[in-house]
Amino acid sequence: MTFARIGFPEPPLSFPSVFSLLRGLTAACAFILLAAAPLAAQTAPAAEVRIEYGPAQPFSLDWLKARARDLAGQPHVAPVIADPAALDAxxxxAHWKIQFRKDxxxxxxxEAPVQFFHMNRYxxxxxxxxMVSGNEAREVRYSASFxxxxxxxxxxxxxxxxxxxxxxxxRPxxxxxxxSFLGASYYRTDGAEKQYGMSVRGLAINTGMAQPEEFPRFTEFYIAAGENGAAATIYALLDGPSVTGAYRFDAANGDGQVIEVSATLFFRNGVERLGIAPMTSMYWYSETNRNLAFDWRPEVHDSDGLAMLTGGGERIWRPLANPDRVVTSSFMDANPRGFGLMQRDRSFANYQDDGVFYNKRASVWIEPRGDWGPGQVQLVEIPTDDEIYDxxxxxxxxxxxxxxxxxxxxGYRQVWGSGQPDVGALAHTVATRYGRGGVPGQPRPTDELKVQIDFSGAVLEGLGAADGVKPMVSAGAGVEVLRAAARPIVGTDDWRLSFDLKLKTDADTLDVRAYLDREGMPLTETWLGQVHPGLFGLSGAARAASN
Structure with a gap:
């Protein structure tokens, strides 16, 4: 169930993998002006460049919605691959050697020069x-001359x-x-530090289930000059076995990117799991689970946690895990204020990778528009043993x-940046570490796991051990919390929350809730950790053998 990034296994047809090979293809110099002139004039570029357009047709978002509605009333027709063997070649x-022509x-x-990707195996x-100008659109006719x-x-x-x-x-x-948009309904931006990493999709259907995931795809794009501060407005027609849709993306590019997303979806069939505003990322290991990887780098991940701001105003941090099986976590809510996959750790020293710069990978934050009602943020974590898989x-x-x-x-706003846009006044998690439970110098118990969580934020500045900061830790049935303590980290204004988990059962998954409190008021966001004891030799047969 892993999603290919470089190895390109199928399914699915993965945008992340293809883009990793295409992102180095750049071009420079001459433009063909389109939006500034009437479409009739745009079919006559410079003599040495021949770009052909289809006939002008009326275009609007309402027209695209009507087209999606009509398609939903018809059986889905999968694209026909005319020569699959040739594409496989x-x-x-071979794709590296295909260069888009700058002219x-x-x-x-x-602010929106557009270039195209060639078809290939992936x-x-x-x-x-x-291309859209005014209320008309003309298709760009494919030619090998591109x-x-x-x-x-x-x-x-x-x-x-x-x-x-x-x-x-x-960029200009x-x-x-x-x-960039490439493959199914995948797209991504390069964030505030101009380094591609995670990607997003228009829609996710039946993700992380026993049945095959469905990948509706963008089959048509209509690109226009942006309005109201956006560099480009991109319209897309989505089509898949169960759903069609009309999308509008107003994309602004500055210190990171802000994309206003609007979509109208029409369902041919009911679906068992519908993912709105889906994000796709990679997490192999970090300081949390360094024991899982034999690699020279201290950490390897595009994202290190899921951040949430609930409809009730609670701020939550869920550190990512690399479990030994597919795990789906659900966080119930109503009208969430925001959620996203974050790359909080932005120190080069913690990655030491000067080739792909994981410390520069963009975080993506989703801000819902309108009434989303009750539901849940779902997080699907799939085992991996390499960085090549999402x-x-x-x-x-x-x-x-x-x-x-x-x-x-x-409708929602999508913010690609270096961190969470609305961090609030509470201190936030900066590190999660696991280790052997017990007390140094004494026999170490085989059924205990130590957890240490570091928090940072202005609200903690100046607080000392005598200022009434209390650890608040709770866990589910079958787990006892021992030796919970909170203290300032020497030489900093950060604080460390430490506790041991004593395992009373052979549970495969432990859910733990923790934060720092002072006088009945939280000082930090809520840390919601999910611990898999088996990864540390603390569950099932491994623990029984040690006893």
């Missing part, structure tokens, strides 16, 4: 891309029936891209699932 190395860049607006489905490729490239065998696989929006200097998924699951024939409107 466009492997990792075929199309300007959707002054992005096999054709995508229609149109790409430079070696004479012996296997891509030349499909040129008579090839299509675009996706697109990216470049054309040296780097900042948002093994973390998080999304909102509404309590009431749409039935066949029903429609659903959703």
């Amino acid at each position: 466009i492997d990792y190395d 075929h860049t199309i300007m959707a607006g002054p 992005s096999r489905d054709p995508v229609r891309i149109s 790409f430079d490729m070696p004479e012996d490239s296997p891509a030349k065998k499909i040129e008579d029936h090839a299509a675009f696989a996706g697109f990216r929006v470049m 200097d054309l040296k780097t891209d900042w948002i 093994n973390i998924v998080a999304y909102w699951l509404p309590a009431k699932l749409p039935a066949a024939g029903e429609a659903l409107e959703i």
Whole structure:
């Protein structure tokens, strides 16, 4: 169930893996101006560049919604791959050699130069891309002239029936891209520190279940100049076996990216699990579970935790785990104020990777718009033994699932940055560590696990051991909390909460809740840890043998 990032196994057709090989393809220089001129003039670029457009057609978001509604009333038709063997030949190395031609860049607006991706083994489905000006759209006709490729490239065998696989929006200097759509409904931006990492999707269906996950895909894009501070407005048609949808993305690029997402979904069939605002990331190991990896780097992950701000105002931090089996965690809520996968640890010293810079990976924070009602944030964690797989998924699951024939409107703001936009006044978690329970110098018990949580924040500054800071720790049945203590970390204003968990049963999973309190008021966010004793040799047969 792991999602390929570099190895590219199927299923699914994974945007993260493909983008890892494509992100180095950059272009520079000449533009073809589109948005500044009427569409009739846009079909006549410079003489040496021939870009063909389809006929002008009326376009609006209402038109796209009507198209999605009509499609939902018809049986789903999967794309036909004309020459799968030829596409298979466009492997990792062959795709590296296919370069987008700089003189075929199309300007959707002054801050939105658009370039396209070629089809390949990992992005096999054709995508229609149109440019919007005013109330009209014209499809960009695929041509081999968009790409430079070696004479012996296997891509030349499909040129008579090839299509675009996706697109990216470049920065005005054309040296780097900042948002890219490629594969199913995947897309991503490079965040505040211009380093790609995790990705998001338009929709997730039946994720983490025993049955195969369904991957609806964006089949059509309509790209326009942005409005009200956005660099680009991107419309997309979603289509899959169970659902169709009309999407609008207003994407602003600055110190990170802010994307306003609106979607209308039409259901052909009912679904068992519907993921709204899904995020996909990678977590292999950190200071929390360093024992799981034999690797020279101290930590390897795109994200290190799930942050939540509940509808009731509670701030929650759930450190990510790399379990020994697929684990789905549900956090019940109503009208959540926000949630997201964060990369809080941004110190290079804690990664030591000067090739892919995990310390610069973007965090993604979701701020719902409108009434989302009751439901749950779900976190799916999948075992991994390498960094090449995306093994973390998080999304909102509404309590009431749409039935066949029903429609659903959703809207949210998506913030890509270096941290959580609304951190509040409470101190936040900066590290979670596990170790052997008990007291140094005394025999170590075989059924205890030590947990240490570090908190940082202005509210803790100046507080000392005599200021009434109390540890608040609770765990589920079958677990006893021992030696809970809180103290300031020497030489800093940070605090450390430490406790041992004594295991009374062979439970495979332990859920623990902890925070710091002073005079009946929380000083920190709530730490919700999920501990898997088996990973530390503390459950089942391993613990029985040690006893």
